[in-house]
Amino acid sequence: MKAMVGSLNSKKRNIPRQAIVLICITAGLLVLGSAINNQFLAPMNIANILTMSALLGFVSIGQTLVVLSGDDGLDLSVGGVMSLGAVMAYMLMNGKDENFVLALVVVLGAGALFGFLNAVGIVFARIPALVMTLAMANVLTSVQQLYSGGNPTGAPSPVAAQVATSKALPFLPWIAVLWVGVIILVYFLLTRTSYGKQLYATGANKNAALLAGVRVKKIRIITYTLCGVLSAFAGFWLCSYVGVIYVNAGTSYVMPSVAAVVIGGTLLSGGKGSYNGTVVGAIILTIVDSLLVMLDTDEAGRFIMNGVILVVLLAIYTRSPKIRQ
Template identity: 45%
Template sequence: MSDSAPATTSTPVSTRVAGFVKQPLIVALILIAALLLLGEALSPGFASGQQIMRLLIVAALLGIVAAGQNLVILGGREGIDLSVGGVVSLSAIIAGNLMAGENSGIPLAILGCIATGALFGLFNGIGVTLLRIPPLVMTLGMLGVLQGLLVVIRQGIPSGRASPGLANFVSQPFLFGIPGILWLWIAIGLVMAFLLGRTVFGHRIYAIGSNEQAAFMAGVPVKAVRIALFVLSGIFAAIAGICLLGYSGSSFANVGEQYMLPSIIAVVFGGTPLSGGKGGYTGTMAGALLLVILQSILVTINIDESGRQMVFGITLLVLMLFYGRGRSMRA
């Protein structure tokens, strides 16, 4: 008989830490709680119910934009939609002018904005798939077109007015004391979960994001799916533009630019690598809220806009180390 005891194995601390970091939703929720505590310490009342509700409204605006960004990134081929800020701005201006402060103009404004967002998304999708222009180049070029169009239309002057109904929907209690925009965001979250997890279209998104060539050989209409992703991105950006008009009351030509980089960061923080094929929208929702809280803290400590953009840029680079390397992190 041998007197030696059976060898015991223990999981290295580094392995446990790496496993924890690979759970972006949990990390995001912990950081959200930590940032709320930090904000409360810096400015008493930061974590009050009223302030949290305001932060949720702002996060919903970002989260709606990030929904479309999430779909494009999931589709792989380093897909990123840099034109979302321009679509948000243009949609806010279109909605404001079609409403002109009247509730009767809401249906036409919604239809007009969604059609506009879908049209520019279609242009992006055609450029990426049929003309084979890299998504980064195509959407950056489209952003330039949109910015030029906005300057020609309004030259930076506020344009249009939100209707009282839209303003109340975004900012005032709608059901169970919760503003309508939060119910809209919840509905989008449920639709995204169903779309990605329960539909053939969702499975095709993951397939082309994981291996486009294999998906094509399996009969997946890769080009049609990719075009649809850019169209949906444009539609979500347009919806965010309408809601942003309701939040601010009027719109400026560059009002949507603030959502371009944060929408990408929210997606990456949510666990979707820029290589695509893995991830979901639940984590993106948490990422959007986290970024809004972080931005609010930066404002509280008097960091100007340029400083906040630097922080967001550094945040994206750090997140890329953990979540953005794609295939190397896939189990």
């Protein structure tokens, strides 16, 4: 087990080089945006970019954990869980601060439940992750319809709306400050806990991890459950930021959450990568989206561009000799 962890740690030393490349790409996109529009780097626009990056970053945490767990793990239900979390938060808070804690607890509990159901199907029924999570996404659409009657009514609490929409500094929204705190917690989880070490070991080589004493099934159950919790958490803050929620409000985050993970350098085969890379990937995607909006590209065009980015990255991924080996 120690040898395996040591090998994994040596691989992770290559990640800073990738981070430098990603940071350079981010800086290049910012310069390009400034050249197109001299207001692109204005504090208000930077704050908007950070806010949207935080929302994508929240839902991408669970996706990163699932991909790291290996076995072709991808969670296509993150958008459905995020949508359910947003609908539930919207209706439970109902514009009252005294409902804030209750709404958050119930939303996270619902996320844990559906994440756990994903895990049961994948780990015990051995349903492929893509099939199981896609089916769960469809189930979640019906759950939202039944829960809300198809037309959610309510409002975020003033406290939640204040955190989601106000700024600590002209260029720094409070929700981005919250995201920084979450980033630190996830970094600690992946690098300083037994769960993190076993997650990397499971993703790198499931059979070797089993022989080393890792409880692979338990790790994967925890991972998919966490993914559900984090997706619901993202939905809670989506509701708080947008203010008006409809059924399936979070489904547009599914493909960007995968793209952010891939851009960040996490291998789709599992076992190598970090959430830090996903953070930069989320920022890059948000900047690209902001540039497209600036160029008057409609929503369909932005979806197409996100798809093109993901396909190109996947093409590079599958052609890499090191990855194939």
